Amino acid sequence: MGTPDPSGTIPTNQPSVQKSDDAAGFYTLGAPLIDEKAPTGPINTRWQRRKFENRLVNPANRRKLDIIIVGTGLAGGAAAATLGEAGYNVKSFCYQDSPRRAHSIAAQGGINAAKNYKEDGDSVERLFYDTVKGGDYRSRESNVYRLAEVSANIIDQCVAQGVPFAREYGGLLDNRSFGGVQVSRTFYARGQTGQQLLIGAYQAMERQVAAGTVTQYTRHEMLEVIVADGRARGIVTRDMVTGAVETHLADVVVIASGGYGNVFFLSTNAMGSNVTAAWRAHRKGAYMANPCYTQIHPTCIPVTGDHQSKLTLMSESLRNDGRIWVPKNAEDCAKDPRDIPEEDRDYYLERIYPSFGNLVPRDIASRQAKNMCDEGRGVGPAVKEIQPDGTEQMVRRGVYLDFADAIARMGQKAVETKYGNLFDMYARITGENPYETPMRIYPAVHYVMGGLWVDYHLQTNITGLFCSGEANFSDHGANRLGASALMQGLADGYFVLPNTIREYLADGPFEKIDESHPAVVEAKAEVEERIAKFLSIQGERSADSFHKQLGQIMWEYCGMERTEEGLKTAIGLIRDLKKEFWTNLKVLGTADSLNQSLEKAGRTIDFIELGELMCIDALNRRESCGGHFRGESQTEDGEALRHDDEFAYVAAWEFGGEDANPILHKEDLIYTAIEMKQRSYK
């Protein structure tokens, strides 16, 4: 161990050596993995030097190069716009009816950038440091440094596009502090930052559609990647309106299809958010990295019944003034909270963590809420939960977030100014007035840090297949800081990918392949067979019912707290579910028309397979880090305990074949510019 080294040559840590082997029997150990594109030398010039080293593509040749981009969120839309502007021939795909609907649109809080407009000591180095630390030292330092470095350019670009960020009276941009950091580096557009940034990227992309450099394919779902002669050369899609299975060929393929939080069925993701593009690539050989890293957000509106289709997030800022409690006695749980006297309330976060109280980090707040409800002290409507043995149980899943003290202290008016829009949203969804009765909250899955493994160039281990945004694993380690998702999506799309993909395309155009190439024929046939299979089973259960059951298994055993026993149970349950899916699925309608049940079937089975891999990854990682909490690895106070000596590595999983064990490749995380430390919140 050593102190940080500015020359970037002397490591501060040793490669880890895993001693435990909880997942023995569930995986095969493969060769270690090295990022061959990893830069070296002083960290603050790595990206600059790499941009120079990466070859250029002659402008006259660009129009001869075809680029496929799957997904039109910040990462995909921004890349389509930028690569189109550069003169490449871009084909952009999304499953929605318009590129403007991608789920980046729902991000509320803001976007970080190391502008230091507040002169409060912020810098690229500080944003870099905060992000690596926030990720619990499970991300690559070179990638994170680059992210911090390009963050300032993102704001410039967005302002030039007309993104209406919040401004001060002098006309300059306003910033706020976000997610517990001590500098104000977050740019925002009221509670709709994601929407405004996405519309900016969308408009830039539509401009290229008009210019003829980008062709957009809406209501198209990518169902397979075509790998020919060792390179990704295209995709197979289904036109969701006509049902036509089409092949699209190109020189390079980019997957920017977002995260897979919907593996839990209930999450804050959009209904259509899915893992299919990434999972199909995984099955074709792309490694899936750290799939178990899931971020769970503590302040969401609780489930009201088994009709629930999604969960809605409310800004974490509510915890600044609200007090979280549950009744001391389970028999009070059904009572009107206003009738429960002070002495019968348990302000459990204030009790357990007296110094941080209600402001403990997301994962701790989430885990404790679950513990209270597991003890039978949850509040709100009791909802049906299916136990592993198949029996049903009614459980109240909610805790109070009470503003009575804040209203008494600051006055209703002040509370309204600060949180009015959140209170309105809560009232609309629940039908309750949070000024009069305490809000009810419960944690929900919000973001996944895992994703396809990529090198420093955002290229997966399949040559010519790139991956950006939430769909890749690279920048957030085991936990993502607030206002960093938008930053990463746009960094990848506007500034990183366009500068790395040219190094790959400098060797192109690659030999033309056509529809008759065996790899194309085979990929298309696979898709057609799968679709036919879904329709032919004619069993009893809808795709949604399988998806819901998967979600319950994942939430129970691979959610806020994971244990060896629970994860092994989950793997067994998921395997049974998969068998049942293939024998008891019921999809009505036809393949050659708009068929939403058919779409769901394809996504659900990919989620089921992913769910199994997530559990195996979580089982292997016998440590707690960031969003991954293993019951076996905690301090006496119940805090997460990392094991850097065993697990300071990226777990990159290779598909092992149908019903065969996945293969684990470890990429060591070696730091030079930063030194690993344990966190503490007491």
Next chain:
Amino acid sequence: MNLTLNIWRQANATAAGAMHRYELAGVSEDMSFLEMLDVLNEQLNANGEEPVAFDSDCREGICGMCGLMINGQAHGPEVTTTCQLHMRSFKDGDEITVEPWRADPFPVVKDLVVDRSAFDRMIQNGGFISANTGSAPDAHAAPVEKKLADLAFDVATCIGCGACVAACPNGSASLFLGAKITHLGSLPQGQPERDTRVVSMVGQHDAEGFGGCTNIGECAAACPKEIPLDVISRLNKDLRTAMAKGY
């Protein structure tokens, strides 16, 4: 609660559609309108009838993907998106009519799903500020008066759902158009293309077959984001100014 639903079913763009009647029991007031349709679809699937196709994605009122005519009102009786409408706005025994957006430029794809690609084509025709990636000056190079920045934001909250068109007796998209013209036209960055933008976007609006605005105001009343009617005045003013300059 128990409900009777009259739902428009149409197999595809060219097939003839018809209203179908469904009885749905045990609806909870905590369900969103779309969750109620999910429950109906599970019931239909179990009974061997193909589920009703409808669009939705974020289900938190921001993506603009959902949109139904509910008892003749775009997004139903509340000022919000269909996904944020909850069943507590209805009562036991209600009969609810559910149709797709009604407007020629939004042809039905299937059941309650329509094709709104006309909106994308309007944006392609000038609904942007031309600023290639990497060409931007520092974000603080040009301060923007707070009042204008706030105005730009207020109208930029348009989610492109199409309720304005569905609600308009003329099938006009003037509110959608006016919101974009006002958003980009209020900002200093948007000035260089202000005249060409409005002429080009209005041209595409008309070419798509959207109707003209006769100041009825149904659009603003139906808008879930409460975009005000006066964006249409700004649209008209900008168009007049541009035409007077010979664009």
